[in-house]
Every structure is written in C-alpha cells, then in structure tokens.
Amino acid sequence: MEVTAYKTDMEFFVDMQRCIGCKACEMACAECETNGHQSMIHVNYVERAVSIQTTVQVCMHCDDPVCARVCPADAISKDDFGVVHSANTARCIGCSNCVMACPFGVPIKEEKYDMMMKCNMCYDRTSAGKKPMCATVCPSQALFYGTREEISRMRPNSTPVNTFIFGQQTVTTKVNIMMPKGSTHLKVH
C-alpha cells in the first residue's frame, strides 16, 4: 500500500439493468490476486419465480463504511483512496457482523476459513493503475471503470449517482450507479 500508481480520475460505474447474468465477471474476479483466487462479486437473480432479471454487485466502497464500523475486531480499513479493504486475516474473527450489516449485501463469510472476504476493487490492479478484472470483461458494460468524461460520452442520458437511501439512513459511496439523467439518489424500499 506504500507506493502506488492508483489513478484517482478513474471511477467505477455500475448499471445493473445492463447485467445479462453471463457471470463473466465471476470468472474474472477469481483471477484477482488479493482474494486468493476466489470470486467475490455477486451475480444473482432478483426474483427468480417471476422474472429473469439478474443483478451484479461489487463493494460500493462507502464513505463511512458500515462494515468497518460494526467490525468488533477492527479488521476492515479504508485507505486514502477511499478503497475499503477486505478483512485483515490476522484480526478477523469471522463473526459476520459486516456481512449482515452491509446495506448492499457485499461481504462474504467464508465458513471454511472462519473469515470474511470481500471485493477490494482489485487493489493489486487498481493500485498499479489498471482496471478491476470484472470491469475489463463485462460484455454489456453493466460494470464500467473509467473517467467521468468517458462515461458521460457513452451514456449521455444517464447520471452517475452515489447516494442511497435505506429508510432513515443515507449512505454515500465511492462507486457510482448509473441512473436516469438528473437523478440525485436511489431510494431503496
């Protein structure tokens, strides 16, 4: 984490309506060196009984990460770039607080390791100025990593949004979701 070539002008833009459920990102995610070659990205059917809609979820890298705040072992940390890192393997006690409290349903409790693992935006790649694995393979650009100019050129009718409302709670994130032009937030529920 000491010398990095992290590009601060590059951002993550997610548009889950473009997800076709191909799971290419799952395969790509398992190439990430920081997860020990285990896939961390989530692709799931939204309501299988009534629709074929799938959704994709990466860690949103919250500005005030609930996962880190509820961790009893201080195992999760956010770095200067705003990347929220996966659990410190020496500290994590596998309690699943983060798994249950993350408003986006991101962290995974690996029962066999008695430890939590999650997306850290391919820190091995992003810290070297490269794009996260999932974003490089997504064929429908549900996952896109690049500059704001690039995304506004590609999606002139959409606005990146990073404010989410869950009942009483507003959560702001580093990762953006593409919404109809002019949107300011996404109200869940």
Next chain:
Amino acid sequence: MHTSLNKKALLVALVVTLACVVISFYGSRKLQNFDPALIAYLFGTLFALFGGIYRYCVWLQRPPTWMYFRRTWQFVFSGSFFVHLYYLAADSVKNLLFQRFIYPRGKKRWIAHFLLATGCMAAFAITIPLTLGWINFTLDPATALDPGTTRLYYANFFGFQVMSFKLGSVMAFLIFHALTWCSWLVIAGAVFFMVRRMTNAGLIATQTFEGDLLPLILLIIISVTGLGLNYSYAFMKGMAYDFMAVTHAISVILFLVWIPFGKFFHIIQRPAQIGAHIYKKEGMKRGMAVCPHTGQAFATQLHVDDLKTVTQQLGFDFTLENGSSHLDFSPEGKRSLLAKAHLQARQEGGNLFG
C-alpha cells in the same frame, strides 16, 4: 464521553499493573530471587502489560466488541455452565493453541503459523515468569560443594520448590535450552511468512512495511540474537556476546512495547473468535431470522436484533417507514431490493438503459 471511557481503561490498566508489581515483589521473595540482569526486560514487560490492558479496555468499549464480550459471558454463565465451559476449553485448544482455522487457508501456512505461535507462546511462558522473578533456579548447596556428585538443581515457583533435576540429565538439557527450541520454531515460521509476503502478488499489493514485514523482521532478529547468545558461549568462546546481548534486549523491548499497538495485538484479540462461536451456537438455539425477500433463513435472529442495536449505537439508522429495518433482509435480499429499486427508477425514467 470518550475521555471518561478511556479513564476507565487507564484505571483498569493501572490496577492490573500495580497488582502484577505487588505479586512479583512477594513472588520473588522481596526481590531476593529477582535477576537484576533482567531489569530492562522487567520494565518492558510491565509496559506491555499496562499498554496491552489499556488498549484491550479501549477496544472492548467499541459497541460491537462490547456486544460480543457481554453476550459471550452471558451465555457461558447461563444454563448448563459446565457444558459451556467444556466447549470454551475445547474450542480454545483447537483454535488458540492449534490455530486450526488457519489450516483450510493453507496447509503450509498453518504449519508455519503453528511453529511461530508455539515458539512465541512458549517463550512468553518461560521468560515472563523469569523476568518477574516468579521462577528461579537454585543449586543444591550439598551437591555444589562435593565434587564427586552430580550437581542438583531446584526450580522454584514463587519461591516454593516445585522440581529438581540433575545437571547433565535430559530434563536439564530440555529446560536450559527451552528458549533455543523456541527460537528455532519462531525462525522457521517467520522465514516462511517472510518469503510468502515477498512472493505473493496479492499480499505485495496490500501489505505495509510497518504493519506486516517489520513484525516478522523483529521476531527473526529476536530469535537469531537469542540463539547467538546461547551459541556464543557454547561454541564460539563468547564471541560477539555483548553485541548480541544489546541487540537482543533492544529488539525484545521494542517487541514488548509494540504488542498493544501493532500486528501483535491480534494475539490478544484472537480469543474473541471463541466468543463469536458461542454467540452463533446459542443464537441458533434461539431461532433463525428469515429474509422477507428470499424467504430463506440467513442468520440468527439474535444477531439481526443485536446488529440493529449496535448500528444505532454507532449512529446508523436503517429503520424503514413501515417500522421494520433494512437489516431484516439477507445479503441476497438487499442486493435484489437495490436492483428492483434501480429497475423501477429506470422504468420511471422512460428508458431501461439510457
């Protein structure tokens, strides 16, 4: 609020440290059995104790940590106490003494960690009581004066004789060289992790020098100079003894002072894992929470309810308009809800993709 909380930690740390000083004063028979050569180590140990307890108390006061701490003891002392005690002991042997949870993460990793941890824990068990003067060795005066007999040594604990062994016996060899064995274990484990940290691309990307490499380097310096001290007079006619003695002392004291703050604090934190196991086991007895979206059980109801309390204590409020909570949903449910809300927003925007 924060300062008053830390005052608590300060108080507890002071009381425990003072108690340790008092016990050591009398345990060493009013310093008779205290080894003055170890004075620097004594202060290092006391500081580590003070700092460790202080940091531990500050840590416990964090709402999620306190929740687990409170619940663990509440469960241990409720219902069948001995069943819980047995579980506690068995789980501690498995996961603290043998660090069994590391095994699935990698067999070699586990072996290396086991060697490192065993070496460290055994070395603590030997050196701390020696430094505090709780243990000392005495030579039997009768055998000492008679050149015809083998010398007999006594090991004393708090000044009470607990065992005796003859010089040159297997026992004497094991006892007098115990720290040598510890050093070799630590070196083997630490070197493995050092190599791993220098070759694993994922670790290289995320580790820090002071957080991950320095602790290993320190352990290696401690062990190598410790071995050197021993071998210096055994095989090398005392060569470089002073240099190694000073380096050893400095690195050990650095290590001790650092325990409460850096990587080594995980040694003190790890027992919380046993608490998390008990918490889950007891929670399952009390019933599971079912996700309103997926219709599947996903966590214990106890966990979901406690998290609502903890998140509120931390300043988050996931209460929904209908009085339920976003935390009532499973991780998969939460992801689906977000996708559904997003779809709805897109539909309202008049264009699915935009």
